[in-house]
Amino acid sequence: xxxxxxxxxELIKAHxxxxxxxxxxxxxxxxxxxVISAAKVLDKNPSRKNAVxxxxxxxxxxxxxxxxxxxxxxNKMFNTLHTFPFDFWQTWLIHDIVKNIKMCEGxxxxxxxxIIAKEHLNLLKAIxxxxxxxxxxxxxxxxxxxxxxxxxxxxxxxTLDEMHKLPTLTMHAINKVLMSGLAIDEEEATRIMNS
Numbered sequence: 001x002x003x004x005x006x007x008x009x010e011l012i013k014a015h016x017x018x019x020x021x022x023x024x025x026x027x028x029x030x031x032x033x034x035v036i037s038a039a040k041v042l043d044k045n046p047s048r049k050n051a052v053x054x055x056x057x058x059x060x061x062x063x064x065x066x067x068x069x070x071x072x073x074x075n076k077m078f079n080t081l082h083t084f085p086f087d088f089w090q091t092w093l094i095h096d097i098v099k100n101i102k103m104c105e106g107x108x109x110x111x112x113x114x115i116i117a118k119e120h121l122n123l124l125k126a127i128x129x130x131x132x133x134x135x136x137x138x139x140x141x142x143x144x145x146x147x148x149x150x151x152x153x154x155x156x157x158x159t160l161d162e163m164h165k166l167p168t169l170t171m172h173a174i175n176k177v178l179m180s181g182l183a184i185d186e187e188e189a190t191r192i193m194n195s
Contacts, residue, residue, distance in 0.1 A: 004028060004031050004032060004035065004073060005076050005077055007024070007028065011023050011024055012024075012032060015028075015029065015032060016032075031070075031073075034055075034059055034062070035070055035073045035074045035077060035078075036074075036078070037055065037058060037059070038051070038070040038071050038073070038074040039074040039078040041054050042074055042075070048068075048071055051071060052064065052068055052071060055067045055070060055071070093126050094126050094127065097119050097123045098123070100115065101116055101120070101123075104119075144159055147159075147160070
């Protein structure tokens with residue numbers, strides 16, 4: 001018997017669209033139905049062990065090794081949400097949109113301008129809008145950040161680089177002082193919770 005994954009795609013498509021008049025043999029029909037079911041299970045449960053257990057509850061007449069084989073065939077034939085190459089697909093889509101825009105540029109015709117406008121909208125949908133409030137990494141590198149430590153009513157500014165260079169015992173002493181200032185009593189906790 002020919003393997004299911006090596007069958008012509010048109011035969012599988014015809015079976016999915018019209019199972020009553022399927023061109024597949026009965027063995028291939030049963031196998032394809034199991035594999036489609038396995039792909040649906042893998043979509044909801046990416047853990048192969050759990051997916052096999054669920055697949056076996058639906059098809060109790062098959063063995064565990066057959067259930068694992070169905071999962072492998074489902075992975076080969078159908079992309080699940082967890083295995084779909086979204087990055088490749090988005091890159092391909094953006095490349096095609098840009099290619100269409102370049103083909104229409106320079107042509108002084110209303111039809112081509114409308115195509116360019118539509119492709120710009122498609123490009124915006126594919127890329128998405130720029131999120132608000134992106135942090136500027138160059139600005140963060142230029143700024144200096146300080147940790148202010150208060151000891152005996154005196155403030156000490158320590159940069160992050162200096163903090164990493166401090167000896168371990170000094171770090172423990174600073175942590176001890178900082179943590180001792182965080183202790184609050186029950187009245188203070190009640191006041192904070194009620195505010």
